[in-house]
Amino acid sequence: xxxxxxxxxxxxxxxxxxxxxxxxxxxxxxxxxxxxxxxxxxxxxxxxxxxxxxxxxxxxxxxxxxxxxxxxxxxxxxxxxxxxxxxxxxxxxxxxxxxxxxxxxxxxxxxxxxxxxxxxxxxxxxxxxxxxxxxxxxxxxxxxxxxxxxxxxxxxxxxxxxxxxxxxxxxxxxxxxxxxxxxxxxxxxxxxxxxxxxxxxxxxxxxxxxxxxxxxxxxxxxxxxxxxxxxxxxxxxxxxxxxxxxxxxxxxxxxxxxxxxxxxxxxxxxxxxxxxxxxxxxxxxxxxxxxxxxxxxxxxxxxxxxxxxxxxxxxxxxxxxxxxxxxxxxxxxxxxxxxxxxxxxxxxxxxxxxxxxxxxxxxxxxxxxxxxxxxxxxxxxxxxxxxxxxxxxxxxxxxxxxxxxxxxxxxxxxxxxxxxxxxxxxxxxxxxxxxxxxxxxxxxxxxxxxxxxxxxxxxxx
Numbered sequence: 001x002x003x004x005x006x007x008x009x010x011x012x013x014x015x016x017x018x019x020x021x022x023x024x025x026x027x028x029x030x031x032x033x034x035x036x037x038x039x040x041x042x043x044x045x046x047x048x049x050x051x052x053x054x055x056x057x058x059x060x061x062x063x064x065x066x067x068x069x070x071x072x073x074x075x076x077x078x079x080x081x082x083x084x085x086x087x088x089x090x091x092x093x094x095x096x097x098x099x100x101x102x103x104x105x106x107x108x109x110x111x112x113x114x115x116x117x118x119x120x121x122x123x124x125x126x127x128x129x130x131x132x133x134x135x136x137x138x139x140x141x142x143x144x145x146x147x148x149x150x151x152x153x154x155x156x157x158x159x160x161x162x163x164x165x166x167x168x169x170x171x172x173x174x175x176x177x178x179x180x181x182x183x184x185x186x187x188x189x190x191x192x193x194x195x196x197x198x199x200x201x202x203x204x205x206x207x208x209x210x211x212x213x214x215x216x217x218x219x220x221x222x223x224x225x226x227x228x229x230x231x232x233x234x235x236x237x238x239x240x241x242x243x244x245x246x247x248x249x250x251x252x253x254x255x256x257x258x259x260x261x262x263x264x265x266x267x268x269x270x271x272x273x274x275x276x277x278x279x280x281x282x283x284x285x286x287x288x289x290x291x292x293x294x295x296x297x298x299x300x301x302x303x304x305x306x307x308x309x310x311x312x313x314x315x316x317x318x319x320x321x322x323x324x325x326x327x328x329x330x331x332x333x334x335x336x337x338x339x340x341x342x343x344x345x346x347x348x349x350x351x352x353x354x355x356x357x358x359x360x361x362x363x364x365x366x367x368x369x370x371x372x373x374x375x376x377x378x379x380x381x382x383x384x385x386x387x388x389x390x391x392x393x394x395x396x397x398x399x400x401x402x403x404x405x406x407x408x409x410x411x412x413x414x415x416x417x418x419x420x421x422x423x424x425x426x427x428x429x430x431x432x433x434x435x436x437x438x439x440x441x442x443x444x445x446x447x448x449x450x451x452x453x454x455x456x457x458x459x460x461x
Contacts (some may be wrong), residue, residue, distance in 0.1 A: 004065070007109040016109060022069045030077025037088035038081040040419030046079045081422055086447035087454075089436045090424035092233065092262055092288075096296040103351040104296050107344045114149075114342045116320040117331045123344040124331055130350045131301070137267045138285045138303040146307030148336055149346055150300035153261030156286035158189035159302045159338070160257040161225065163284060165193055166312035167255075168223035177201055177216055178227045179208035179239060183259055186227055198227070206232060206428060208239040214247050222253025230276055231262025234426035234435070235388065236372075236395030238263055241278030249281075258282040261300070263393055265292035268361040272369055275392070283309070292365055292394070292439065295348055310335060367441040368394045375436060375448045382452055384459060388433055397426055397433040400459045405432035411458040421454050 005015035039046050053075040062068070082088055084095035112120035114127065127149060135145035150156045164174045175196055178186045181203040190198050199220065202212045208228060217224065226248055228239040241258060248254040258279055264287030266272045267279075279285060282305070289299040304310060313335045316323065320340075321332045334340070352361070372391040379387040379398040388397035399408050408425070412434060415421040424435035436451060 008111060012109055016105075019065060019069060022066050023073050026070045026073035027077050030074040030080070031082065033074075033078040034080065034082070034419070036419045037085035037422050038416065038419050039079045040417065042417040049079060050075055084440065084442075086440050086443035087420070087451060088422040089438055089440070089443075089451070090422040092291045092437055092439070094291055094294050094439045095442075096290075097294045097352060099355055100295050100348040100352050103348040107347045110344075112344045114337070114344055115333055115340045117333060120333070120344060123347065124333055126350055127336070127344070127346040128331070130346050130353065133353075134287070134301060135303045135307075138264070138287065139280050139305050141280065142305045144307045145303060145305055146310060147301045147303040148310070149342075150302055150337070151298040152290065152300035153183060153259060153286050153288050154185040154188070155338075156261065156288075156300050156302040157183065157185045157227070157257075157259055158192065160227070160284040160286065161186070161189045161193055161195060162338075163304070163309050163312055164223070164225040164255055164257070165195060167309065171223050172221070174223050174225055175199060175220055176225045176227060177213065177220075177254075179203040179229060181206050181208065181232045181234070181237065181239075182227055182229055183233060183261070186259075203239075206235050206237040208244065210240055210243040210247060213244060217247060217251040217254055224251075224254035225257055226254050227257045227259060228282075230258050230260035230264065230279060231393050233262070234395075235397055235428060236262060236391060236393035236437070238275055238392055241276070241281070243278075245278045245281035255284075256282040257284045257286075259286045261286045261288040262291050264301075265289065265361070265365055266393075268358050269365040269369075270362055271366050280305070289349055289352075292368065293349070293352070293361070294364060294439075294441075295352065299345055299349055313338070364441045368438050371438045371441075371443055371448065372396050372436075374445055375438065375451070378448055378452050382456065384456060385452070388428055394438045396436045396438070397428060398436075398455075399431065399433045400455070403459065407459075408432045408434060411455060414458055415454060421451060423451070423455075 006012055007016055053071055083093045112123040114120050114123060117124050131147040135147040139145035161176060168174050176186060176190055176198040178198045179201050186198050199216055201216055202209045226244060228241055228244045230238045245256055248256045260279060266276055285303040287301045287303060289295045290297040293299060315334045321334050326332045372394040375396045376387055376391055379385045384400055385398050386401050409432060412423050412425055415423060424437060426433050426435045
């Protein structure tokens with residue numbers, strides 16, 4: 001039997017060193033073949049290219065490490081929607097920093113499993129330090145904040161509902177209230193947790209209406225959880241957090257959760273953190289660093305104002321956190337997640353925080369905010385285009401004047417199929433809009449002008 005080299009141990013770095021050039025060359029060749037933000041040809045064309053390159057998924061005799069890496073990495077890169085391309089601007093899909101991706105390689109090679117201390121001694125200590133620091137960013141005046149590492153906003157929001165359910169287990173069933181602008185994950189979380197379907201509060205203009213919320217809080221018995229949003233998926237809008245926090249406090253029967261998966265990293269920006277005023281009054285906060293944090297997915301967080309709330313997640317499995325081990329001082333990791341096996345996703349984040357600092361991250365945030373403002377300027381100057389509103393975060397909605405929704409959808413799909421640009425779609429004000437979500441701090445004004453040119457050219461057809 002041929003012994004394939006392992007990634008860890010003393011010989012692991014040498015084994016990786018010989019393979020990394022293959023991977024890097026294949027990434028470059030695939031990007032060159034693609035030539036743009038995504039491959040041309042649409043779903044059937046791309047699927048056909050993958051089938052042709054792959055051949056049998058499980059051949060009788062393997063092709064060897066270098067050939068397999070070269071073929072499949074090249075194929076994936078050639079067929080990727082590349083968030084590092086400035087014309088790939090549809091979703092909250094960030095181009096990861098090179099240093100974060102390098103750190104992720106180290107995490108994969110070492111492969112700690114974050115479910116018991118004896119599988120992840122240093123990683124568990126690093127996670128505790130980093131999460132405490134990031135929790136303090138969200139709750140600068142709280143005596144004992146904490147945060148959990150999650151896979152992203154969906155898991156964080158589900159955890160927030162779970163913690164609320166457990167806090168009020170002896171006081172009735174928690175009813176969640178969400179804005180009509182809220183992320184879909186709240187409805188799914190309520191279903192998974194056996195909670196009532198969330199009450200939807202009107203969100204005229206894309207943000208939760210405090211008057212309607214006040215009426216709902218008056219009519220509903222407690223316990224209640226109000227889920228506000230700091231960075232909506234469709235338009236990047238922020239609910240009026242101070243007013244919502246005031247209402248929760250005044251009614252006395254409602255906790256506040258803020259889904260800041262998108263907008264949370266504004267905390268790093270001295271210029272823009274004011275937009276998050278009131279965030280620290282929430283009991284729980286969702287933050288994603290694989291959005292405005294430039295981390296490879298996944299890099300989510302759930303921050304809590306009072307770390308004691310996390311006691312509800314306590315769980316014991318004798319082979320992982322036996323009571324006598326915990327009493328002897330081995331850290332208990334099972335209460336840090338609903339998952340058992342999980343990657344040390346905190347490493348890439350820790351590397352980024354150390355390398356860039358608050359100032360460096362803030363500059364990246366500010367750069368993307370400036371790009372959104374510049375694109376909005378270009379749309380306003382284009383005689384054939386209409387701007388939905390000046391951007392709050394880094395999302396810009398626009399459309400051709402007087403175009404039917406079917407034409408707007410066709411423009412987007414045409415650019416996708418041609419591989420020329422990746423723009424999103426959003427419904428707002430009763431109409432369909434093209435959506436540019438600008439998360440690439442290296443994009444230039446010329447790139448933004450090209451987006452306008454492509455849309456105008458597609459409109460003319």
